[in-house]
Amino acid sequence: xxxxxxxxxxxxxxxxxxxxxxxxxxxxxxxxxxxxxxxxxxxxxxxxxxxxxxxxxxxxxxxxxxxxxxxxxxxxxxxxxxxxxxxxxxxxxxxxxxxxxxxxxxxxxx
Numbered sequence: 347x348x349x350x351x352x353x354x355x356x357x358x359x360x361x362x363x364x365x366x367x368x369x370x371x372x373x374x375x376x377x378x379x380x381x382x383x384x385x386x387x388x389x390x391x392x393x394x395x396x397x398x399x400x401x402x403x404x405x406x407x408x409x410x411x412x413x414x415x416x417x418x419x420x421x422x423x424x425x426x427x428x429x430x431x432x433x434x435x436x437x438x439x440x441x442x443x444x445x446x447x448x449x450x451x452x453x454x455x456x
Contacts, residue, residue, distance in 0.1 A: 390434035391423060398432045402441065417444045 355363070355371045363371070392398035395413070399406045412418050413430075421437035422430055 392432045392434050392437070394430060398434065398437060401434050402438055412441055412444065417441060 355367055358367070360368070390401065392401050395406055395409045399409045402409070409418070417440055418432065418437055421432050421434075421440055423433050424431040
């Protein structure tokens with residue numbers, strides 16, 4: 347809970363609350379507990395390369411290649427050993443930027 351908010355329900359122990367007070371507390375804290383992106387969509391996380399590939403609609407080898415060259419580095423939320431958690435929205439944004447830059451490079455006259 348946030349200590350900066352001086353709402354009385356935040357200071358009251360749960361075991362002393364009525365059902366109505368508990369529901370009010372739930373409404374108060376709902377926004378602070380659900381992370382959202384800039385456009386108020388809930389954040390999506392992919393646990394592993396396979397799940398990210400499924401969510402992006404590409405194959406695992408594509409995700410591995412993008413990770414290897416560093417395109418997806420800013421989309422990694424956590425990595426412990428081989429287990430990686432990706433922010434799906436950020437990964438899609440980075441992959442799209444990379445794809446666009448590759449297209450632009452092919453179009454440039456030499």
